[in-house]
Amino acid sequence: MISHARCHHALTWVAHISGMLALATAEPCHTQEPRDSTRVPLFGRITPREGTTWTDATVHVVSIGPPWRVDASEDVLAIPANEDGRFRVQVHAGRRYSVWASTKTATGARITDLVRSARAGAAIRLHEQAPIVASKIRVEGFDAWRNEAELRYHIVVLGTNAIATGPLRLDDEDSFDVPVLPPGRTFLKIVDATGCDALPQTPLPTKSVTLLNPLSVRYRIVDRDDGSPIAHATLLRLDDVDRRWREVGITDADGTCVVRDAGPRSYGQAVFVHAAGYRELASVEAGTRDDAGRPIAEVDLRLAKAEAIRGRLLLTKGVAANRTPLIFAAPGVFENGYVGGWERTVATKDDGSFRLPRPGYSEDLGSPHQFSLFAALRTDELERLDVATRGASQESPLYPYVPLVFQSVSKDPALRIDLGTACLAEWSRIDVVAITSDRRPARFARLYLNVAETRSGNRTGLPEPAITDSRGRLSILLPPKHWILGVAAEGETHVSNLDLSKVTTSLRRELRCNLSPPHVVEGKVVDNEANPIESAVVNWRCKDTEYRYGWRHVVESMAHVARSDATGHFRLWIPAACDACLVSAYLGNRYSMPLEIDLRSDTPKDLQIALPKDG
Secondary structure, eight states: OOOOOOOSSOOOOOOEEEEEEOOOOOOOOOOSSTTOOOEEEEEEEEEOOTTOOOTTEEEEEEEOOOTTOSOOTTSEEEEEOOTTSEEEEEEETTOEEEEEEEEEOSSOEEEOOOOTTEETTSOOOOOOOOOBOOEEEEEESTHHHHTTOOOEEEEEETTTEEEEEEEOOOOTTSEEEEOOBOSSSEEEEEEOTTOOEEEEEEESSOSEEEOOOEEEEEEEEEETTTOOBOTTOEEEEEETTTTEEEEEEEOOTTSEEEEEEEOSSSSOOOEEEEOTTBOOEEEOOTTOBOTTSOBOOEEEEEEOBOOOEEEEEEEETTEEOTTOEEEEEOTTSSSTTOOOOOEEEEEOOTTSEEEEOOOOOOSSOOSOEEEEEEEEOOHHHHHHHHHHHHTTSOOOOBOSEEEEEEEEEOSOTTOOEEEEEEEGGGSEEEEEEEEOTTSOBOTTOEEEEEETTOOTTOOOOOSSOEEOOTTSEEEEEEOSSEEEEEEEETTEEEEEEEEOTTOOSOOEEEEEEEOBOOEEEEEEEEETTSOBOSSOEEEEEEOOTTSOHHHHHHHHHTOOOEEOOTTSEEEEEEOTTOSEEEEEEEETTEEOOOEEEETTSOOOSSEEEEEOTTO
16 A cells, blocks of 8 residues: 655645556566456546646556455555656556546645546546645544554545555654545544554544544353364454455464454444354454443354365366465355455465365354355466466466356255365366457456356355456356356447356367447436436346346346436446346435336337435
């Protein structure tokens, strides 16, 4: 993340940036992170207002990445602009980026605008807006944290994207400086090294904040059946700013561990417990008050035994995939309805074997839940598999995330799940060739994947965007299942079946995907008095419930969500594979009833959606 220098005063004028993300013919390359196989340039120019200059300007480019990325060293870039305000940088195709510019002078810094959803390979424009002026913020309650751990501050926009971060350093007035910030819903959050909140999200601008009192919580982890202590259980916390798992402690021989928490407050920050041979569990008690108003400082947790999910992974015959990260995702990983990321990463051992934790379900035994498992291949592993599966045809970039299994699993903790030995070189290599409707290669098209037999309600899919190269090509290794594959580029889409369920030996197959233009639904959002409503969100979902959820998930993953303009008008793009859909709108707590649209006939151009004033 970016550490901003202190600024004592701020310039009140702003500038505007015009930027483009241009498509370029980029040869696939293997970086240290194998999933980043294609780069494209991001370039533009900073245009100052009359009478001002942008000498020594810096352009900040931050990747809005998914929660499972391992190394964020390339996710934050700070590049200088030249004397004319021009800048250029190589970014990863298919990632989302926030972009703004700043300049440091003797009197301060300025930041212009934020692109909330810039994507490499698509044109963007930064519009001039007034920034939040740099200021000092006084911090109360810092002494209680001084000897605990180093605190760091995050400045986030819209509650999700960290745009400035660094260690919390106070001056003689117990204050610290914040930079000039982009406009929008901007918040300040202060956490310790384990992700524990010292200050929950607080709206900016503000003149002073008061830190929560740190609370030492003693956890005792025992077996639910016999009460014996569980040693070496790992306690984790999910940092909701950068979506990373932070280890907060490991239990000793008595099954105890002292964890720092932020309390007391209305609800505690969940701590997740993982122990080999037990179901995962989440505790949300720490940091709350009991009936007498006292903070809870001791928590006893009882873990239920569960058979681990086992298996072994080989790259080629006789060659183990050692220390290969496995991304494990399941809808029920967290208990008590806690909303957090699904993904956990566990590495294989030297012989390729692995043991995965069983999802931590709630006590009631419901229907089976699905989990998915992917292998995140390193560069050397990719190269070995590329040679083993390429054959004589032309090389395509090999997608580094290989799905091992999409499977339903019972909540019965005694159920043994052995995935056996999987040899990746023996799976089918599918060479995707994406072509646009005007017969051009679909450059940097996004690929979506799911199994056809996915159970309703349990979404699965690729852990990272699979992106075609400048020739519209991409290769992916798939196990023998019935797959639903979708490709989207420049608004055009393609969905096809890929039935490998009866494949018994490895094969290489070229899959040609001819993209089709989407259905375009246009209309207007109004209130019950026919007045136009601005900024209403218009979305859609597939109507036909007879489709398997795997098909629906692929189609709906390519969804375009529109927002109404000042006159209430909107334009919605719906994939060509969808024959009928339900369109609705919402704004705050005002919702419309879904309207059924038959896309096999003429797509409506004057659809009217009414949002009631009374909500």
